[in-house]
Amino acid sequence: xxxxxxxxxxxxxxxxxxxxxxxxxxxxxxxxxxxxxxxxxxxxxxxxxxxxxxxxxxxxxxxxxxxxxxxxxxxxxxxxxxxxxxxxxxxxxxxxxxxxxxxxxxxxxxxxxxx
Amino acid sequence: xxxxxxxxxxxxxxxxxxxxxxxxxxxxxxxxxxxxxxxxxxxxxxxxxxxxxxxxxxxxxxxxxxxxxxxxxxxxxxxxxxxxxxxxxxxxxxxxxxxxxxxxxxxxxxxxxxxxxxxx
Numbered sequence: 001x002x003x004x005x006x007x008x009x010x011x012x013x014x015x016x017x018x019x020x021x022x023x024x025x026x027x028x029x030x031x032x033x034x035x036x037x038x039x040x041x042x043x044x045x046x047x048x049x050x051x052x053x054x055x056x057x058x059x060x061x062x063x064x065x066x067x068x069x070x071x072x073x074x075x076x077x078x079x080x081x082x083x084x085x086x087x088x089x090x091x092x093x094x095x096x097x098x099x100x101x102x103x104x105x106x107x108x109x110x111x112x113x114x115x
Numbered sequence: 116x117x118x119x120x121x122x123x124x125x126x127x128x129x130x131x132x133x134x135x136x137x138x139x140x141x142x143x144x145x146x147x148x149x150x151x152x153x154x155x156x157x158x159x160x161x162x163x164x165x166x167x168x169x170x171x172x173x174x175x176x177x178x179x180x181x182x183x184x185x186x187x188x189x190x191x192x193x194x195x196x197x198x199x200x201x202x203x204x205x206x207x208x209x210x211x212x213x214x215x216x217x218x219x220x221x222x223x224x225x226x227x228x229x230x231x232x233x234x235x
Contacts, residue, residue, distance in 0.1 A: 009158075031221045040124075042206060042225040050220045058222075090160060094221040101148055101167060104223055106160035 003027070006091050006107035014115055019078040021110055023091030030096035032074035033104060034058075034066060037088040049074055050096060081114045088112075118142075119209050121226035128197045129234050135182070136192040136229050138207030147211050149190040150223065151181065154204040163205075166190055197233045204228045 007022035025032065031050050035043040035058075045058030047066040055066050063085060067075045074093075078085055088111050092104040118141040128134040140149065147168045153161045166174045166181045174181040182191040194201055208223040 033222075035225075040227055042119075042121075042227045043208075043223075044225075045222065048220060048222065056220070088158065092160070096221065101165050102221060103150055103162040103165060104221060105162070106152075109158040109160075111158070 004091055004093055004105050004107040006089075006110050008110050009108060010111050010113075012113045012115060013078075013081050015081060015083060017078075017081045019081050019112070019114075021076040021078075021089055021091075021112070023074045023076070023093075023107055024072050025074075025093040025105070026072065027093065027105070028071065029093035029105075030071070031094045031104075032068065033092040033094075034064075034074065034076045035090045035092065036060070036085075037090055037109070043090060046076065083114050086112060086114045119207055119224050119226035121207055121229050123229045124227075125230045125232070127232050127234060128194075130199060131196055133193060133195045134197055134231065136194070136205050136207075136231065138190045138192065138226060140188050140190065140207075140209050142188075142209065142211065144211045147209055149181070149183070150208045150210065151179070151190075151192045152206045152208065153201075154206065154228070156203070160206070164192070194231075199233050199235060202231060202233045204230050 033048040
């Protein structure tokens with residue numbers, strides 16, 4: 001089974017702090033994704049990566065950056081945390097393929113609170 | 116641009132009955148994939164079922180089936196014989212497929228979600 005592991009289930013940080021969310025997958029997937037989930041808004045894509053050191057902005061990249069130095073690891077960085085970044089963050093991975101039937105596999109999520 | 120709409124913020128069903136969760140989508144791509152995910156209160160996203168835009172038959176996976184009506188751009192999830200463990204948030208999502216020669220990054224567009232509550 002695909003395993004996507006997020007480093008923390010719950011995290012509390014203070015405004016202005018630099019925050020790192022880590023995600024590791026063990027299935028040699030090329031694609032990795034970071035989403036945030038807010039009530040009534042579903043999942044919104046922050047950034048994704050299709051290869052090592054490659055990254056693309058999603059729908060809501062402002063205030064975030066990412067790093068992918070190794071294929072299995074994709075980090076989300078909040079450069080200067082703000083209260084409006086309090087949310088559930090979900091990491092996912094998938095195979096790179098021309099076919100549409102490959103699902104994304106998700107981690108358990110990190111509930112981040114910025115005080 | 117793609118769009119997914121789930122119009123039911125919450126649904127209730129009696130245990131052992133069937134329930135339909137609605138999903139409509141909008142895309143200009145001729146080829147796409149539709150997914151349903153389940154998210155229990157613990158937070159993890161569980162992949163349930165997939166339907167390709169060119170699939171002739173509706174997808175089924177155990178108690179889950181997808182009522183795919185391409186002309187109406189709807190992909191409703193049907194859960195038969197509901198169980199208490201089915202209580203969760205359910206998300207519909209769409210993946211676009213690039214034209215021949217393109218590379219798909221597997222991006223998904225998600226709906227707002229529907230909270231399903233199964234009563235004993």
